[in-house]
Amino acid sequence: MRKVRDYDAELKALTDKARMLKAKRVEQLGQLVAATGADALDAETLAGVLLDAIGSKDAAAKEAWRAKGATFFQRRGRKGGGAAPIDGSGTQAEPDGDAAGGSVGTA
Template sequence: MRKPRDIDAELKALQEKAKQLKVQRTLQLGELVEVTGADTLSIEALAGVLLAAVEQADGKPEAVARWTERGTAFFQVGAKKGGRKGTGNDQNGSAGA
């Protein structure tokens, strides 16, 4: 006969893993803010930009597509060079688009 599974221990391990992943995600978001240069904005301005982006994402899927293209290019080119390429405001993905 097989040994019964310790469901409580498995659940606790999964909860700990979820907690670690949440911490890792938070750290990565902070790193993203820094590498894009958004850390030069005030907290209020950064919050406003993010709120505007979330509002636009609901009604303008084409804006999200442009932002995604721009973000992909940033990680493929800009981040490799250590610079902030592609972070200027233009028609291809600024928060006001």
């Protein structure tokens, strides 16, 4: 005889996991802002910079921002020693693998 699935419990578990992942992402973004020193900017300025970065069609500028971000994470890995990485994974972020660190900046 087949075991009856509890769809409500499965849905609740998936909802809880999605909520947890979203909260972790928000926390990581906050850590990224603080680690880059962008927390010194007021919220309006930071939002404006991010909106300009998102709306930019300049591929060269985006590549320069990505390279600057990759350098930041590499330097942070050497400088931090035993400090936990921003992504919380326990490993250094790959230059091409971290969209948050590689695509935002103030060129």
